[in-house]
Amino acid sequence: xxxxxxxxxxxxxxxxxxxxxxxxxxxxxxxxxxxxxxxxxxxxxxxxxxxxxxxxxxxxxxxxxxxxxxxxxxxxxxxxxxxxxxxxxxxxxxxxxxxxxxxxxxxxxxxxxxxxxxxxxxxxxxxxxxxxxxxxxxxxxxxxxxxxxxxxxxxxxxxxxxxxxxxxxxxxxxxxxxxxxxxxxxxxxxxxxxxxxxxxxxxxxxxxxxxxxxxxxxxxxxxxxxxxxxxxxxxxxxxxxxxxxxxxxxxxxxxxxxxxxxxxxxxxxxxxxxxxxxxxxxxxxxxxxxxxxxxxxxxxxxxxxxxxxxxxxxxxxxxxxxxxxxxxxxxxxxxxxxxxxxxxxxxxxxxxxxxxxxxxxxxxxxxxx
Numbered sequence: 001x002x003x004x005x006x007x008x009x010x011x012x013x014x015x016x017x018x019x020x021x022x023x024x025x026x027x028x029x030x031x032x033x034x035x036x037x038x039x040x041x042x043x044x045x046x047x048x049x050x051x052x053x054x055x056x057x058x059x060x061x062x063x064x065x066x067x068x069x070x071x072x073x074x075x076x077x078x079x080x081x082x083x084x085x086x087x088x089x090x091x092x093x094x095x096x097x098x099x100x101x102x103x104x105x106x107x108x109x110x111x112x113x114x115x116x117x118x119x120x121x122x123x124x125x126x127x128x129x130x131x132x133x134x135x136x137x138x139x140x141x142x143x144x145x146x147x148x149x150x151x152x153x154x155x156x157x158x159x160x161x162x163x164x165x166x167x168x169x170x171x172x173x174x175x176x177x178x179x180x181x182x183x184x185x186x187x188x189x190x191x192x193x194x195x196x197x198x199x200x201x202x203x204x205x206x207x208x209x210x211x212x213x214x215x216x217x218x219x220x221x222x223x224x225x226x227x228x229x230x231x232x233x234x235x236x237x238x239x240x241x242x243x244x245x246x247x248x249x250x251x252x253x254x255x256x257x258x259x260x261x262x263x264x265x266x267x268x269x270x271x272x273x274x275x276x277x278x279x280x281x282x283x284x285x286x287x288x289x290x291x292x293x294x295x296x297x298x299x300x301x302x303x304x305x306x307x308x309x310x311x312x313x314x315x316x317x318x319x320x321x322x323x324x325x326x327x328x329x330x331x332x333x334x335x336x337x338x339x340x341x342x343x344x345x346x347x348x349x350x351x352x353x354x355x356x357x358x359x360x361x362x363x364x365x366x367x368x369x
Contacts, residue, residue: 002042063112066147066151105130107120115148176348195278214238
């Protein structure tokens with residue numbers, strides 16, 4: 001049974017003390033300056049004790065301890081090959097170590113029982129004030145949400161205080177994806193040969209991600225039917241595995257230029273024990289950073305072109321849109337999980353109908369004599 005009583009402390013201050021029993025039957029108490037705060041707490045505590053989610057400050061773990069437990073879970077999944085790549089796990093570790101556990105701006109020492117929406121909002125504001133970018137702050141909050149979700153799954157927390165905490169853009173301007181021009185891509189193709197040209201053709205016309213291109217096998221190319229099947233990828237550590245999502249498994253149509261380029265490249269392609277289309281010279285999985293530094297960036301610099309390799313994927317999608325492919329087809333060919341994802345990235349590239357002409361036709365039908 002919970003009770004509230006007025007107390008006069010030795011210092012002379014007046015406080016309201018709440019006494020109650022937690023889920024284990026142990027007596028607990030809290031002091032409040034105002035009676036209304038004590039009333040609000042006792043209502044909340046009763047509900048939490050009843051559903052088994054009450055956390056007392058003295059027994060509650062800190063956010064740092066919960067974060068380490070979650071990282072251990074991620075490492076187990078990584079080592080067991082259960083949808084956790086090394087690069088992803090390392091990124092999570094960096095977010096926790098450099099930001100959540102930051103001695104000045106972090107919140108690792110806060111107990112779960114004291115964690116609330118206000119605490120998360122203040123953490124977000126400190127990150128932004130410290131010079132972290134809006135994109136980085138969003139990623140940090142995303143990791144924090146995963147940590148708290150894991151604590152909820154383990155019965156250590158009853159709600160996720162980070163859910164719904166947003167980072168508003170500093171400008172109202174839309175940040176839209178822009179694709180390279182046809183002239184830029186044609187310049188790169190005209191001034192490249194061998195493996196580099198073949199990779200440029202596949203990426204610019206079939207929209208494969210860099211990791212999917214590096215993991216592509218000859219048996220995944222259906223020359224008679226004209227399709228490239230994406231069935232695996234090469235990660236940051238040059239290890240082969242499944243595509244990054246279920247939607248990543250797909251078949252992308254390939255035109256004559258792509259197929260003929262691949263046929264010519266196959267004649268000089270180094271032998272690979274993994275049957276790779278674009279292996280390193282020794283037949284192993286190619287390193288993306290090495291390839292960018294030695295091949296792609298010098299080619300772009302020589303012709304005054306500023307471009308990322310991933311921009312070739314945007315170029316491919318822009319060609320599909322220009323050709324009139326449906327949103328569903330573009331979503332499938334790009335390996336997106338949903339139409340919403342496709343529209344968020346490329347919706348501005350779709351042709352806009354002539355609304356003025358349409359309204360004129362409406363008026364003509366309505367008022368035609």
